[in-house]
Amino acid sequence: MALEDIHLRFGGLNALSGVSFKVAKGHIQAIIGPNGAGKTCILNCICRFYHPYRGRIFYEGQDISKISTHKVASLGIARSFQNIELFKGMTVLDNIKLGHHVHMHGGFLSGGLYLGKAKREEMRVRTEIEEKIIDLLEIEAIRKKVVGTLPYGFQKRVELARALAMRPRILLLDEPMAGMNLEETEDMARFILDVNEEWGVTVVLIEHDMGVVMDISDRVVVLDFGTKIAEGTPEQVSKDPHVIQAYLGSEEAAHSKLGL
Numbered sequence: 001m002a003l004e005d006i007h008l009r010f011g012g013l014n015a016l017s018g019v020s021f022k023v024a025k026g027h028i029q030a031i032i033g034p035n036g037a038g039k040t041c042i043l044n045c046i047c048r049f050y051h052p053y054r055g056r057i058f059y060e061g062q063d064i065s066k067i068s069t070h071k072v073a074s075l076g077i078a079r080s081f082q083n084i085e086l087f088k089g090m091t092v093l094d095n096i097k098l099g100h101h102v103h104m105h106g107g108f109l110s111g112g113l114y115l116g117k118a119k120r121e122e123m124r125v126r127t128e129i130e131e132k133i134i135d136l137l138e139i140e141a142i143r144k145k146v147v148g149t150l151p152y153g154f155q156k157r158v159e160l161a162r163a164l165a166m167r168p169r170i171l172l173l174d175e176p177m178a179g180m181n182l183e184e185t186e187d188m189a190r191f192i193l194d195v196n197e198e199w200g201v202t203v204v205l206i207e208h209d210m211g212v213v214m215d216i217s218d219r220v221v222v223l224d225f226g227t228k229i230a231e232g233t234p235e236q237v238s239k240d241p242h243v244i245q246a247y248l249g250s251e252e253a254a255h256s257k258l259g260l
């Protein structure tokens, strides 16, 4: 995927000013930067929730800058949100099933006309959910639990499961570890690595936990005030003077945050 010269404005605020970078297939690409730097805006532009007034986004050679959000999802680009956006009164399994809607063939009309086909599709979907996603994310024991009753770390895991049910080729994750304790964070990092390595899913990850970014990312893009100030491997970025100055504030802060 390639973002080229993305400009996004809200009233008088330039949220993104000419941001360009590439996400290599099969990589875990992190986006970091201070609060308000424009990280979430990038994901929203890719999903087409936000519409840049200039710039283009290419995915597998196709310009996806003007297509619908649903079409983006059907191309295999799925995202999770900064705050949990699950149906809290529904079970884990039902929440995950909602992720499949982009793959259900036929609308409500054909669903009625081809009941047998729709049923077989549903069975195939269920098998896939049970055998792959639930297994990978180790949520077998809670599949019938109501989401709202679960601890936060599990809810975040269910959110990831629902995004995986869209069978993404690119997964956009907005702070998947936010609010987690150390153990939950380590689990989530392992799941993201598994999804990336075993399923070959490309991951674009916004994350404030620098330890996680350093550990699991292949490449890092650094934003500040809506512009890209650095890009490279975690090691390169952590030594970049612009990043130390602009993002981390001071060399001492960089030392403590990046564990240098």
Ligand SMILES: Nc1ncnc2c1ncn2[C@@H]1O[C@H](COP(=O)(O)OP(=O)(O)OP(=O)(O)O)[C@@H](O)[C@H]1O
Pocket (backbone or CB within 6 Å): 010, 013, 015, 033, 034, 035, 036, 037, 038, 039, 040, 041, 042
């Ligand atoms: N829908 C919107 N309407 C108006 N301003 C917005 C909107 N969405 C984002 N912004 C503004 O755009 C800027 C970038 O926001 P964005 O959410 O991308 O930052 P961020 O880097 O993800 O920050 P954080 O780490 O705090 O989540 C901010 O100044 C924000 O207030």
